[in-house]
Amino acid sequence: MNIFEEALQKKSVFKNRDLVTPHYMPDKLPFRENQIKQMTNVLALALKGSKPDNIFIYGRTGTGKTVTTKFVLNQLNEFASKTNAKIVTTYINCRNHPTKYKVLLKCCSQYYPEHNFIGYSAGFVYEKVVSYVEKNECFAIIASDEIDTVKDLDDLIYALTRSNDEISKGGISIIGISNNVLFKDRLDARTKSSLCQQELVFPPYNAYELKEILKQRVELAFNENAVQESAINLAAAIAAKESGDARTAVMLLLRAGEIADQKGLSVVTDKEVEEARKKVEEEIILNMISTLPIQEQLVLLAITKLSLNKRGINKLTGMQEENVLYSGEVYEEYCRIARSLKENVVSARWYREYIHELETYGLIVTTASGAGQRGQTTFIKLGYEAQKIYSSLSKILQAENI
DNA sequence: CCTCCACAGGAAGCGCAGGAGT
DNA sequence: ACTCCTGCGCTTCCTGTGGAGG
Numbered sequence: 446m447n448i449f450e451e452a453l454q455k456k457s458v459f460k461n462r463d464l465v466t467p468h469y470m471p472d473k474l475p476f477r478e479n480q481i482k483q484m485t486n487v488l489a490l491a492l493k494g495s496k497p498d499n500i501f502i503y504g505r506t507g508t509g510k511t512v513t514t515k516f517v518l519n520q521l522n523e524f525a526s527k528t529n530a531k532i533v534t535t536y537i538n539c540r541n542h543p544t545k546y547k548v549l550l551k552c553c554s555q556y557y558p559e560h561n562f563i564g565y566s567a568g569f570v571y572e573k574v575v576s577y578v579e580k581n582e583c584f585a586i587i588a589s590d591e592i593d594t595v596k597d598l599d600d601l602i603y604a605l606t607r608s609n610d611e612i613s614k615g616g617i618s619i620i621g622i623s624n625n626v627l628f629k630d631r632l633d634a635r636t637k638s639s640l641c642q643q644e645l646v647f648p649p650y651n652a653y654e655l656k657e658i659l660k661q662r663v664e665l666a667f668n669e670n671a672v673q674e675s676a677i678n679l680a681a682a683i684a685a686k687e688s689g690d691a692r693t694a695v696m697l698l699l700r701a702g703e704i705a706d707q708k709g710l711s712v713v714t715d716k717e718v719e720e721a722r723k724k725v726e727e728e729i730i731l732n733m734i735s736t737l738p739i740q741e742q743l744v745l746l747a748i749t750k751l752s753l754n755k756r757g758i759n760k761l762t763g764m765q766e767e768n769v770l771y772s773g774e775v776y777e778e779y780c781r782i783a784r785s786l787k788e789n790v791v792s793a794r795w796y797r798e799y800i801h802e803l804e805t806y807g808l809i810v811t812t813a814s815g816a817g818q819r820g821q822t823t824f825i826k827l828g829y830e831a832q833k834i835y836s837s838l839s840k841i842l843q844a845e846n847i
Numbered sequence: 848c849c850t851c852c853a854c855a856g857g858a859a860g861c862g863c864a865g866g867a868g869t
Numbered sequence: 870a871c872t873c874c875t876g877c878g879c880t881t882c883c884t885g886t887g888g889a890g891g
Contacts, residue, residue, distance in 0.1 A: 546866090568867095597876095773853065792880055797855070813855090821854045821886060 457668075458705050458713055464666035465699040467692050470512055475661065476654045477513050480645055484517045487643050488618075491521075491584040492530050496609060496616030501640050503623045504647025507690030510622050513647070514588050521586070531583035531615070538590045545601035549574055552587060574617075575608045582614040592621040602636045649689025655681035658691055659698060667702065672713040676701065679718045696725045730829055731837040733806055740783075740791055744799045745808060746838050747779035752831040772800070772823040800825065808834070 463469055474481065480502075490497040504510050518534045525532040537551050549570045553560070556577040578585050587605070595601055602619065609616045621640050650658065659681055663672045680701065684694035698713075700721035705713045734742060751770050776796050783790045791799075800823070803809045810826045827834060 771853090772855090791878090793854090794856080794881080795879055798879095821852085821888080823854075 455706070456709070456711065458671040458702050458711060459666060460668050460671075461666050462699070462702070465662055465695055465702065467695060470515060471661070471665075472516075473661065474509060474513055474516055475657055476650065477509050477647070480513055480647060481517060483643070483645055484514070485520075488517065488521055488586065491532050491586070491618070492525070492528070496584065497586070497618045498642035499606075499619045499621070499640050500643045500645060501621045501623075502645045502647065505649055505688065505690065506624050507688065507692035507694075508647040508649055509691060510624070510647050511590055514590070514620060514622060518586065518588060531581060532586065533578075533581075533583055534586045534588065536588045536590065539594045540591045542595075544595065545597045545604065546570065548587075548589065548595065548601060552585070553577075571604060571608075575611055578608075578615050578617055579612050584615055585617045586620065587617065588620040588622065590622045591624070593623045599636045602640050606639045650685065650691055650694075651689065652681050652685035655685050655689070655691060655694045659694055662695060662698065666698075667713070668711075671705075671711065672698070672702075673715070676713050676715050676718045679715050680721075683718070683722055693725060693729070696728070697721050700724050726829070727833055727837065730808075730833055731840070733808065734834070734837050735841050737803075737806075739788065741799050741802060742838060742841065743783050743786070743788060744775070744779050744796065745803060745834065746842070747775050747782050748809060748825060748827060749831050749835045749838060750782070751775060751778055752827055753835060770825045772797075772825060775800075775825055 459465075484500065487497050487500055502510050502514065515536060518536060521532060522534055524530070533556065535552050535555050537548055539548065542548050542551050552574050553570055556574065574585075589595070592598065605617050605619055619640065656678060659677050663677060677698075680694055680697040683697060684690055687693065697718060698721075701713050701717040704717045704720050704724075705711075708717075710717070734745065737745070748770060751774065776793055779796065780790050800809070800811065804811050807828045810828050812824045812826075813821070
């Protein structure tokens with residue numbers, strides 16, 4: 446028998462596996478009715494012929510910011526084309542378009558699909574965007590996901606806000622999406638007030654909500670009775686405890702289903718979810734680490750190596766503690782590693798910036814030294830199990846040929 | 848009490864790449 | 870095609886901090 450024929454004939458717990466991948470966009474968004482209503486109310490102004498306020502959306506990863514926004518924009522487009530309202534919506538992931546210029550360029554490529562504006566000056570592209578809106582007397586809604594990654598955000602917001610003065614009929618509105626709560630406070634006061642005319646918060650899902658979401662997905666994606674109720678509960682409980690993140694919850698189910706398939710089981714139980722949990726956690730860590738610059742990976746490597754090799758003894762109590770490291774010794778270890786790998790070694794000052802970065806990603810936890818310690822230092826601890834980080838790191842560094 | 852230690856983190860500046868202006 | 874400009878990653882230098890030790 447052909448090996449592919451064999452693979453196709455293999456029984457599966459999935460009815461439609463695509464529906465439990467993170468890319469799938471459900472047509473029902475439970476527990477986001479409020480946010481949808483608020484967004485709809487603001488954007489509906491465009492249908493009545495006046496410019497909607499700018500909206501700023503924030504919430505942690507996996508709280509449904511992106512899907513909800515896309516969903517509302519889809520509905521808006523659908524309705525607008527039915528009623529011949531002049532509305533253009535653009536969705537931009539700013540991680541891939543991290544400057545004012547690139548955001549505007551992306552808008553242009555949608556407004557003028559037959560033209561290619563790459564290489565034109567920033568001013569020209571801006572004019573093109575404004576004149577399109579002006580000429581068509583339409584309302585442009587620009588949704589900028591991960592807006593905190595835009596370098597010259599103040600300029601972008603200012604330019605788009607100001608453009609509304611030049612446009613007599615129609616207007617440009619911005620929907621900014623961010624998962625960084627602190628980001629809002631770092632903004633220039635003017636930018637902040639114009640971007641945050643309307644604010645929307647997406648709170649993390651609790652265990653009950655996650656359970657309902659998972660149930661809905663299970664019905665769509667899995668065969669009937671292929672997932673035990675308790676397995677769903679467990680997946681929801683794990684995700685709720687760790688982050689309230691719907692994406693990890695869905696990933697848990699997906700991996701659990703795959704594990705069941707591998708074992709040739711027809712039902713997904715708690716056991717598979719438990720196994721999937723390890724896998725998903727590793728995937729998350731691997732993902733996070735692989736996007737880090739090499740130097741930060743080396744700092745992290747220094748921390749993991751030390752935590753694996755060393756006892757951590759609290760000098761005050763003399764007790765065997767969890768692997769707590771001193772900032773100084775980590776720096777020394779990092780220098781050794783970097784030198785031995787023939788990578789350049791950054792200064793201690795910059796190393797401290799790296800430590801901050803790593804902390805914001807949750808990969809490490811730092812605490813200021815208190816009494817019992819000579820002088821001022823920072824204690825560093827890993828945010829995840831050292832062994833897991835170590836295995837991810839060695840995979841990545843190997844792939845990079847280091 | 849003063850001084851030293853072991854750092855934290857601000858300020859200034861430097862070399863570089865790539866984009867803008869001419 | 871050319872210079873000019875600007876942002877980025879980084880270094881150097883410096884001031885601040887709070888306990889330890891004399």
